[in-house]
Amino acid sequence: MLQIKNLHASINGKEILKGLNLTVRPGEIHAIMGPNGAGKSTLASVLTGNPAFEVTHGTVSFNGKDLLELAPEQRANEGIFLSFQYPVEIPGVSMVNFMRTAINEQRKYRQQETISATDFLRLMREKKELVEMDNKLTNRSVNEGFSGGEKKRNEIFQMAMLDPSLSILDETDSGLDIDALRIVANGVNKLKRADNATIVITHYQRLLDYIVPDFVHVLYDGRIVKTGDKNLALELEEKGYDWIKQEVEGK
Amino acid sequence: MAENILHEVTQADYKYGFTTDIETDIIPIGLNEDVVRVISAKKNEPEWMLEYRLKAYRHWTTMKMPEWAHLKIPEINYQSISYYAAPRTNGPKNLDEVDPELLKTFNKLGIPLEEQMALSGIAVDAVMDSVSVKTTFKETLAEKGIIFCSFSEAVEHHPDLIQKYMASVVPITDNFFAALNSAVFSDGSFVYIPKGVRCPMELSTYFRINAINTGQFERTLIVADEDSYVSYLEGCTAPTRDENQLHAAIVEIIVHKNAEVKYSTVQNWYPGDKQGKGGVYNFVTKRGICKGDNSKLSWTQVETGSAITWKYPSCILQGDNSSAEFYSVAVTNHYQQADTGTKMIHLGKNTRSHILSKGISAGFSNNSYRGLVRVSPKADNARNYSQCDSLLLGDKCGAHTFPYMEVNNETAIIEHEATTSKISEDQIFYCNQRGISTEDAVGLIVNGYAKEVLNKLPMEFAVEAQKLLQITLEGSVG
Numbered sequence: 013m014l015q016i017k018n019l020h021a022s023i024n025g026k027e028i029l030k031g032l033n034l035t036v037r038p039g040e041i042h043a044i045m046g047p048n049g050a051g052k053s054t055l056a057s058v059l060t061g062n063p064a065f066e067v068t069h070g071t072v073s074f075n076g077k078d079l080l081e082l083a084p085e086q087r088a089n090e091g092i093f094l095s096f097q098y099p100v101e102i103p104g105v106s107m108v109n110f111m112r113t114a115i116n117e118q119r120k121y122r123q124q125e126t127i128s129a130t131d132f133l134r135l136m137r138e139k140k141e142l143v144e145m146d147n148k149l150t151n152r153s154v155n156e157g158f159s160g161g162e163k164k165r166n167e168i169f170q171m172a173m174l175d176p177s178l179s180i181l182d183e184t185d186s187g188l189d190i191d192a193l194r195i196v197a198n199g200v201n202k203l204k205r206a207d208n209a210t211i212v213i214t215h216y217q218r219l220l221d222y223i224v225p226d227f228v229h230v231l232y233d234g235r236i237v238k239t240g241d242k243n244l245a246l247e248l249e250e251k252g253y254d255w256i257k258q259e260v261e262g263k
Numbered sequence: 264m265a266e267n268i269l270h271e272v273t274q275a276d277y278k279y280g281f282t283t284d285i286e287t288d289i290i291p292i293g294l295n296e297d298v299v300r301v302i303s304a305k306k307n308e309p310e311w312m313l314e315y316r317l318k319a320y321r322h323w324t325t326m327k328m329p330e331w332a333h334l335k336i337p338e339i340n341y342q343s344i345s346y347y348a349a350p351r352t353n354g355p356k357n358l359d360e361v362d363p364e365l366l367k368t369f370n371k372l373g374i375p376l377e378e379q380m381a382l383s384g385i386a387v388d389a390v391m392d393s394v395s396v397k398t399t400f401k402e403t404l405a406e407k408g409i410i411f412c413s414f415s416e417a418v419e420h421h422p423d424l425i426q427k428y429m430a431s432v433v434p435i436t437d438n439f440f441a442a443l444n445s446a447v448f449s450d451g452s453f454v455y456i457p458k459g460v461r462c463p464m465e466l467s468t469y470f471r472i473n474a475i476n477t478g479q480f481e482r483t484l485i486v487a488d489e490d491s492y493v494s495y496l497e498g499c500t501a502p503t504r505d506e507n508q509l510h511a512a513i514v515e516i517i518v519h520k521n522a523e524v525k526y527s528t529v530q531n532w533y534p535g536d537k538q539g540k541g542g543v544y545n546f547v548t549k550r551g552i553c554k555g556d557n558s559k560l561s562w563t564q565v566e567t568g569s570a571i572t573w574k575y576p577s578c579i580l581q582g583d584n585s586s587a588e589f590y591s592v593a594v595t596n597h598y599q600q601a602d603t604g605t606k607m608i609h610l611g612k613n614t615r616s617h618i619l620s621k622g623i624s625a626g627f628s629n630n631s632y633r634g635l636v637r638v639s640p641k642a643d644n645a646r647n648y649s650q651c652d653s654l655l656l657g658d659k660c661g662a663h664t665f666p667y668m669e670v671n672n673e674t675a676i677i678e679h680e681a682t683t684s685k686i687s688e689d690q691i692f693y694c695n696q697r698g699i700s701t702e703d704a705v706g707l708i709v710n711g712y713a714k715e716v717l718n719k720l721p722m723e724f725a726v727e728a729q730k731l732l733q734i735t736l737e738g739s740v741g
Contacts, residue, residue, distance in 0.1 A: 060696050063688070084695035093696075100693040103684075104711025113707055114697040121698065153711070170697065 013038050013209055014059075014178055019070035020234075021058045027068070028054040030234030036178065039206045043220055043245060044213045046231035047253045052213045053097060055231070056182040060094045061087050074178070089121035093176035095167035097183040102154035107166070110154045111136065111173055118174060139172040143199040160187035168199040179203075180211045185219040197222030217249035230256055293342045296320060299446050302347045306415050306450075309422065319435035319445030326439045332573055332602040333631040333663055336544070344509060346447040346480070409462055409493075410455040414482050417453035424455055428486050432515040432550045432579070440511040440546040440573075444480050448513070451482035456491040456522070465721050466495045481512040487522040489555060494525040496721060510569075512547045520555025520582065525563070527720050528576075529728055532568035534735075539598025539627070542570025549576035550606075553585035553614075561588035562605065563719040565728045567735040570599055575633065577606035580614035580642075590716040591620045592728075594709075594735050595628030595660070604634040604665075609645040609675070618649040621713050624660035625736055631663040638675040645675045653683045654712050656705065656736065684712075706733030 014036040021029040028051045036042055046052055058065050059072065061084035072079040079087060102110070115135075116126045127135070140150060143165050155163050164184055171179055181200065185193055200210065200223055212223055220228075220242060228245045230238040232253070237260045238244065248256075299320045303313040328339070404411050410421060418425050435445040456462055487493055497514070510532065518524050526549075535542025545568075551560045562576040578587035589605040607616035616636065624630040630653070638645045653662035664681050686708055694704030710717065710729045717725050 062692055083700075084692065085698050085700045088696050088698035096693065096696075100687075100689045102690050102693070102708060102711065104714055105707050106711070109711070110694075110697070110707065113699055113703065117698040117700070117703065174697065 013075060015071075015073045016059075017071045019055075019058070019072060020068045021054060021065050022068055023054070023065050028065075028234055029058065031070070032231075032235055034229065034236060036209050036211065038177075038209055040227065041204070041210045041212065041223060041225045043223075043225035043228045043242075044211060044231050044236075045215070045228060045245060045248055047257075048215075050231045051234045052231050053182055056094055056097075056180045056211075056213060059087075059180060060084060060092060085117070086121070088174075089118050091177035093171050093174055093179045095164070095171060095179065095181045095184050097186065099155050099158075099163040099167055101156045101158075103156050105154050107150040107152060107154055108136070111150075111170065114170070114174060135173065139169055142172050142202055143169045144195050145169050161189065161192040164188055164196055165192065165199075168196050172199065172203055175203075177208045178211070179208070180213065182213045183215065184212075185214055185216060193219065194222060217245045220245045232256055232260055292345045294320075294344070294346055294447065298346055302447055302449070305347065306418075308415075308418060311422075311426065312418055315430070315435070316446050319442050320447075322435055323439065323442035323446055326442055328439050329573075332633070333629065333665070334571055334573065334600050334602050336571055339509060339544070341443075347449060403463060407460050407463065408457040409460060410453065411466060412453055414448070414451040414453050414484065417484070421453070421455070424486065425453070425484070428484055428515070428517055430515075432517065432552050433513050433548050438548060441513055441548040444482060444511045444513045444548070448480040448482040451484075451512070452497075453483075454485040454493065454495060456487045456493045458488045459490045460488075461491065462493040466493065479510045481510075483512070483514040485514075485516045485524060485526070485551075487516075487518050487524045487558075489520045489522060491519075491522045492524075494721065495527070496724060497526070497528045508542075508544060510543055510545045510547070512545075512549075514547070514549040514551075514576075516551030516560060518551060518553050518555065518558040518560050518585075521557045522555065523559040524551065525561050526551070526576075527563040527724065529565045529720075529724060529731070530568050530572070531731060533570075534568050534597065534599050535570040537597050537626075539570070542599070543568065544571045545569035545574065546571075547574040549574065550579070551577070551587070552579040553582050553587060553611075556582040556584055556611070558582050558585045559587070560585075561590070561719070563588075563590040563716065564592070564603075565717070565720070565731070566591070566593040566601060566603060567731055569601075572599075572601040572603055574603045575605055577608070577635075578616065579608045579610065580616065580645075581610045582614075583611040584613045585611055586615040586617075588617045589619070589634075590719045591632075592623070592713045592716045592732070593620070593630055593632075594623040594732060595625065595630045596735055597626040597628060599626075599628045601629070602631045602633055604632045606635040607637070607647060609636075609638045609642040609647070612641070612643045612645075614642055614645050616645075616647045618647070618651070619716060620649075620651045621716055622651070622653045622662050623656070623709055623713070623732075623736070624653065624662050625656035627659045629661040629663070631665060633665040633667075635667040635669070636677055637669040638672050638677070640671045642672050643674050645672065645677075647675075647677045649677075649679045651679075651681045652712070653681075654709070655683065655685045702733070702737055705736055706730075709733065709736060 016032055016034040019029050019032040020027060044052055054065060058067060067080055074090060112132055119126060145165055149162060155166060158166060184196060188196060212225060225242055228240050228242060229236045238256060296317060299316045303316055433441050435442050485495060516524055516526060532543035532545055553560050560578050564576060566572055576589060580587055587607055593601045593603050595601050604620060605618055618634055620632045622630040622632055632651045634649060636647045651664050655662055662683060666679055668677055670677055690708060691701055691704050709732050713732060717728055720728055
């Protein structure tokens with residue numbers, strides 16, 4: 013599904029990713045962990061085409077397409093979804109209108125007809141239940157006046173609506189209390205299928221109790237330096253990152 | 264001084280070899296008393312109308328163009344303009360001859376083919392559906408005693424009403440452009456709603472077809488008699504390519520006791536090209552009076568066109584308990600300039616006014632809100648609430664707010680709020696990541712921002728106005 017080869021990327025001339033390799037196959041959950049400043053969020057930004065970042069080297073192929081050639085909205089419509097670490101507020105634009113626009117753009121891209129009002133409302137209702145989202149929230153403007161937890165839940169709601177093949181959760185657990193964390197994780201698990209995949213970017217092992225990864229990668233200094241199964245996350249939780257640093261620098 | 268100008272102007276006659284051949288469709292450029300007489304003669308106007316025009320013209324020659332607006336207006340040579348032109352007859356024959364860019368915009372707006380033809384200036388004959396619609400309208404309106412006709416027809420058939428109400432809200436001495444319009448106005452519309460009548464339809468679809476080619480100096484007069492109601496819609500969402508550089512219109516509205524008038528306008532004159540070349544100068548005087556007690560007037564405007572806009576739809580709240588509203592969205596892109604707002608003059612007791620202005624600036628444009636709220640000594644318990652918001656796209660454009668308040672009665676409650684915001688790159692990227700292109704994202708955000716005003720428009724127009732905002736701002740971000 014996703015193949016990243018020797019990816020280098022920088023922001024304002026500063027290189028953050030320094031030769032990253034990663035392969036994600038359908039049905040897999042990958043966790044990416046690592047110390048602050050390792051490049052975790054940069055990876056999410058680069059994959060989704062954030063114009064603030066410049067790719068200087070390497071290739072990314074997504075379902076056989078050259079991802080780096082595509083505009084951000086094309087990548088989204090190809091099936092890449094990012095749950096933002098800091099979801100943006102858009103005053104005046106209702107969630108309903110925003111979602112309907114997004115769904116219809118996706119359908120247009122895939123040469124499908126626009127969604128009917130009844131189908132759309134049914135979809136909204138269904139997905140709202142999935143993430144236990146309050147009706148009040150979908151009647152408000154996009155993220156405006158939402159609490160931190162509500163914003164994150166709203167991200168998962170949008171993910172459910174758009175049904176992506178690759179979801180990237182960028183620190184979705186940060187700022188969540190334990191109940192919200194459980195709801196968000198449940199949502200992600202319910203959306204899990206054999207034909208989609210998830211990349212979970214997180215600082216803490218905590219989220220991985222709920223969303224169980226097939227692979228855990230350690231991102232350090234712009235590269236994936238260690239890969240293991242879910243036990244690696246536990247080990248990191250226990251020992252921190254210092255031993256990884258020593259291992260990498262000792263090489 | 265005045266005599267000098269007058270003298271110069273009279274001299275100009277000879278220079279341009281002026282003739283008074285009323286058979287031709289376009290009279291030579293320049294303005295003087297003879298031109299005013301020719302216009303009046305071509306329209307077979309009665310003597311009193313000609314006198315009115317001449318009085319206005321003479322006054323105009325003593326006036327100077329206003330310079331207080333936050334606008335850079337290139338010098339206008341009023342002697343190089345032709346003040347009367349019959350509708351174009353050498354326009355395109357069919358849609359194949361029309362500018363493809365224009366057609367693209369029509370299609371984006373979803374304008375029916377027949378209307379596209381009419382708007383592009385193709386001679387459309389009676390086959391067109393809307394003509395029969397028009398006839399049906401006329402019958403329905405006539406049954407109720409509603410008069411809705413061109414200004415010229417009204418001068419001919421309803422001289423009493425015209426003489427009673429014309430210039431009662433905007434006198435010829437009001438301002439430079441109003442005086443000019445009063446002297447040379449070509450045509451326009453007249454509406455009279457009799458006592459106790461609720462106009463059963465938006466006076467809109469009809470006008471949209473009819474408004475084309477009424478010329479650059481339009482005049483509209485709307486009278487709502489006691490206990491009546493009308494919603495009137497002027498203008499057109501489609502881009503009207505017009506060679507006329509200068510537009511100076513007058514709109515007067517008289518609202519009697521317990522009556523209500525809603526006036527909505529969508530202005531989309533040619534704004535000039537991306538480098539700021541060409542485009543219409545739109546200098547309009549719009550004013551209404553809530554004459555009777557409990558009367559109500561609301562102005563809703565969506566301004567996206569014109570190179571320069573100078574326009575302040577205003578209201579005189581004379582009747583006790585009368586109320587007025589002003590809802591405005593003004594968009595400027597590229598090198599457009601707009602100085603627009605309103606005046607609310609509170610004279611009666613318990614009068615209320617509400618101002619909601621939403622400015623959107625992009626490119627290198629400048630967008631100013633200018634508003635006056637005046638409370639006279641006798642206007643006990645007057646209340647005004649003003650909200651002026653500005654949205655900036657990019658960092659080369661300007662947004663300005665000039666609120667004026669003159670409060671002479673201590674029982675008045677006046678509130679003013681203003682905000683300025685920007686569309687951020689983060690917002691755009693967030694939309695992009697949900698599959699929405701940058702242009703659609705800008706449209707979505709701008710429409711969300713302007714929604715409170717757009718909601719005031721009649722339904723079918725609101726939809727077109729939304730698309731129009733997006734088209735106007737195409738290419739302004741990213």
